[in-house]
Amino acid sequence: MPNIDEKLVPIFEEVLRRNAGESEFHQAVEEVFESLGRVIAKKPEYAESALIERLCEPERQIIFRVPWTDDAGQVHINRGFRVQFNSALGPYKGGLRFHPSVNLGIIKFLAFEQTFKNALTGMPIGGGKGGSDFNPRGRSNAEVMRFCQSFMTELYRHLGEYTDVPAGDIGVGGREIGYLFGQFKRLTNRYEAGVLTGKGLMHGGSRARTEATGYGATYFVDSMLATKGMSFEGKRCVVSGAGNVAIYTIEKIREFGGRVIACSDSNGYVVDESGIDLELVKEIKEVRRARISEYTRLKGGGTYYVAQGSIWAVPCDVAMPSATQNELNGKDAAILVKNGVLAVGEGANMPCTPDAVRVFQRAGVLFGPGKATNAGGVATSALEMQQNASRDSWSFDQTEQRLSSIMRNIHDTCAATAEEYGAPGDYVLGANIAGFERVAAAMTAFGVV
Ligand code: GLU
Numbered sequence: 001m002p003n004i005d006e007k008l009v010p011i012f013e014e015v016l017r018r019n020a021g022e023s024e025f026h027q028a029v030e031e032v033f034e035s036l037g038r039v040i041a042k043k044p045e046y047a048e049s050a051l052i053e054r055l056c057e058p059e060r061q062i063i064f065r066v067p068w069t070d071d072a073g074q075v076h077i078n079r080g081f082r083v084q085f086n087s088a089l090g091p092y093k094g095g096l097r098f099h100p101s102v103n104l105g106i107i108k109f110l111a112f113e114q115t116f117k118n119a120l121t122g123m124p125i126g127g128g129k130g131g132s133d134f135n136p137r138g139r140s141n142a143e144v145m146r147f148c149q150s151f152m153t154e155l156y157r158h159l160g161e162y163t164d165v166p167a168g169d170i171g172v173g174g175r176e177i178g179y180l181f182g183q184f185k186r187l188t189n190r191y192e193a194g195v196l197t198g199k200g201l202m203h204g205g206s207r208a209r210t211e212a213t214g215y216g217a218t219y220f221v222d223s224m225l226a227t228k229g230m231s232f233e234g235k236r237c238v239v240s241g242a243g244n245v246a247i248y249t250i251e252k253i254r255e256f257g258g259r260v261i262a263c264s265d266s267n268g269y270v271v272d273e274s275g276i277d278l279e280l281v282k283e284i285k286e287v288r289r290a291r292i293s294e295y296t297r298l299k300g301g302g303t304y305y306v307a308q309g310s311i312w313a314v315p316c317d318v319a320m321p322s323a324t325q326n327e328l329n330g331k332d333a334a335i336l337v338k339n340g341v342l343a344v345g346e347g348a349n350m351p352c353t354p355d356a357v358r359v360f361q362r363a364g365v366l367f368g369p370g371k372a373t374n375a376g377g378v379a380t381s382a383l384e385m386q387q388n389a390s391r392d393s394w395s396f397d398q399t400e401q402r403l404s405s406i407m408r409n410i411h412d413t414c415a416a417t418a419e420e421y422g423a424p425g426d427y428v429l430g431a432n433i434a435g436f437e438r439v440a441a442a443m444t445a446f447g448v449v
Contacts, residue, residue, distance in 0.1 A: 004030065005037030007047060015056050022105025024325060028112050028350060029056055031357075035432035038421045046440050049448055055439065058111060059092075060084040063104065064154040066132055068147045071140055080151050082130035084164055085111035088442035091162055092128030093118055093378060095169030095198075098147075098176070100135040106325070107131055110169075113349055114378070116435030117371040120410050123382035128164055130155070136171050148179035156187045161194035161388070167381050168198045170324065173244060174210070178203075194388035197381035206384035208399040209377075214248025214347065215400065216376015216407045217320060217368075221345035222256060223411035224366040224427070225318075230342065232258035238316040239276075240264045241323035242285050242292045245347045245374065249320050250278050262314045264323065265292040269311035272303040315339035322347030330355030337363040346370035357428065372414050372431040379406045 004012060015029050040047045066078040081104060084092040094114040097107070107129050115127025134147055158164055168177055177198045185191055193204035201207065208215070218232075225231055235258040239246050242265045250260045259275045265285075270276075270292050277299060284294045296305040312319065312332035319341055321328045325348065333356035336344070343366040346352060350370055352360070360367045380403055387393055414430030417437075423429045 004033040005040065007040060008033045008036060008052065011052055011056065014053070018057075019105065019108065022108060024109040024350070025105045025112065027354065028109040031354060031428070032112075032116065032432045032436070035429045036436060038423075038429070039433055039436060042421070045444070049444070051440055051443055054443065054448075055086065055115075055436075056112075058083050058085045058108065059087060061104070061108070062130075062155070062158055066134065066147065066151050066154065068143070068150045070143055078132045078134040078147070080130070080132045080154060081107045082155060082158060082164070082166075083107050083111040083128060084158070085127045085129070086115040086439060087126035088439050088446065089119055090124035090126045091160075092164040093125035093167075093381065094127055094129040095131075095167045096172045096176075096180075097129070097131035097169040098134045098136050098171030099131070100133050102131045102133045109325075110349055113371050115439060116432065117375045118378055119435040119438040120372055120413065120431060121375050121379040121382060121406060122409065123379060125165075125378065125382050125385075128166075129169070130166055131169065131172070134171075136176075141175075144176065145179045148176050149183045152180045152183040153187065156184050159184065159195050161192055161385070165194065165381070165385065166196055167378070168244075170243065174198065174200055174205075194385050197384040199384070204384075204388055206380060206387055206399055207394065207396040208403060209380045209384055210244065211248040211251070211400075212380035212403055213245045213374050213377030214250070214322070215252045216379065216403055217245070217249050217322070217345050217347045217373045218252035218256065219376070219404050219407035220368050220373045220411055221318060221320065221343055221366075223408055224343055224345070224368055227415065227425075228342075228366065232256035232318070235259070235317040235342075236261055236315070237318040237320065238262045238311060238314050239320045239322055239347070240269070240311050240327060240351070241321075241348065242281055243323070245377075246322040247278065247281060247285065249322055249347055250276055250281070253318075254278065258318065261316070262311055263292065264311045266323070267291055268293060268305055268307040268309065269314075270295045270303060270305045271314055272299065274302060310335075312336050317342050319344045320347045321351035323351065324348050325350045326353050327351045328356050329353045330359055332356060333359035336360075337365060341365055344368070345373045347374050349374065361426065361428070366425075367427060369428045369431050371435060372410050372427060375410055376403055376407050379403060
């Protein structure tokens with residue numbers, strides 16, 4: 001049995017039974033339960049009215065068929081999901097992921113994490129997540145558009161600015177959000193800008209939303225470093241991934257005086273000791289939609305590419321896993337520690353396995369869990385919703401300032417909560433308990449619903 005309080009064991013067993021085979025969901029619940037023992041010891045009222053049981057059961061789970069036709073006229077069927085996990089703090093909020101690995105368990109774990117993450121932002125947003133096992137790789141614009149239209153034709157009836165507000169995630173960026181919004185508008189005959197976030201700047205999007213997750217993660221790690229009198233200045237950094245989160249993490253680290261020497265995609269990683277050329281990565285990933293192996297081909301001398309292999313073998317001071325769940329295991333963590341890593345910030349959702357987190361914490365490495373570290377994206381989505389509701393549009397600086405103060409605040413809340421519960425420096429515990437307390441307080445106020 002996992003390392004959880006005995007009062008929580010039967011609840012966890014029920015989660016395992018009711019969600020059989022959904023290993024990522026089990027992992028996410030277990031990690032939160034490891035922190036909750038201390039809360040129910042101090043505030044036993046939270047164990048009443050089956051509050052924790054209710055928190056583990058999504059309010060609604062939607063699964064639907066998504067038929068679409070490729071450019072050659074062949075019909076394909078994908079499966080669509082939306083898990084509306086918890087609306088205690090506001091409308092369900094969370095991204096859509098289009099990736100062949102998507103299944104109900106993955107969407108459920110992401111929606112569960114999102115509930116706590118969104119609570120930590122202090123913004124009025126509940127938790128949800130959705131997506132499809134559709135693989136956008138190699139698909140034409142027209143195919144992606146037809147897929148998005150079919151997906152929205154089913155999902156639109158469950159959405160609304162006061163009900164559920166999706167955004168992007170892996171495989172869903174500005175292009176897809178545009179197609180999804182276009183179809184929503186057509187089906188409902190309403191220009192309801194606040195129904196989706198991550199929109200283009202000319203049709204209701206927010207400045208700094210694209211950059212927000214990566215920038216926010218960098219602010220969070222900067223705050224952790226500052227507690228030890230350190231900064232990014234002169235630090236060697238490794239950022240896995242080469243998508244939206246990784247790209248804007250690299251950009252902000254560079255601005256803070258750090259040097260990112262490696263990034264990756266699912267095929268391999270690239271090392272450039274002179275510092276990753278961000279313009280080139282943007283060109284490869286955002287314009288050409290190509291593989292990161294192109295980097296060495298285009299840049300040449302002084303850089304190298306490793307197919308497969310672990311990017312965590314590259315020695316660094318700061319590691320920011322920003323690709324996908326469970327991409328960094330206990331062995332990788334041990335190598336990073338041996339190489340003297342000082343801080344690890346999760347840019348992706350749950351990229352470190354529980355073993356890896358234990359290795360970092362035992363070694364005294366500053367560790368920022370995803371639900372705190374990567375909350376800047378969804379926080380800026382909430383700022384986009386604010387701008388939509390007031391039919392306003394803020395400057396880049398104003399929006400980034402809000403983002404940076406939200407991230408500093410999340411950091412300070414996690415640190416203060418960890419301290420209050422007798423585990424100073426444990427950001428995992430701080431994030432889980434601070435997020436839980438906000439959701440639990442609202443759920444208690446609403447009664448048994
Ligand atoms: N997919 C992002 C996340 O994991 C953003 C969600 C949103 O903006 O709603 O937090």
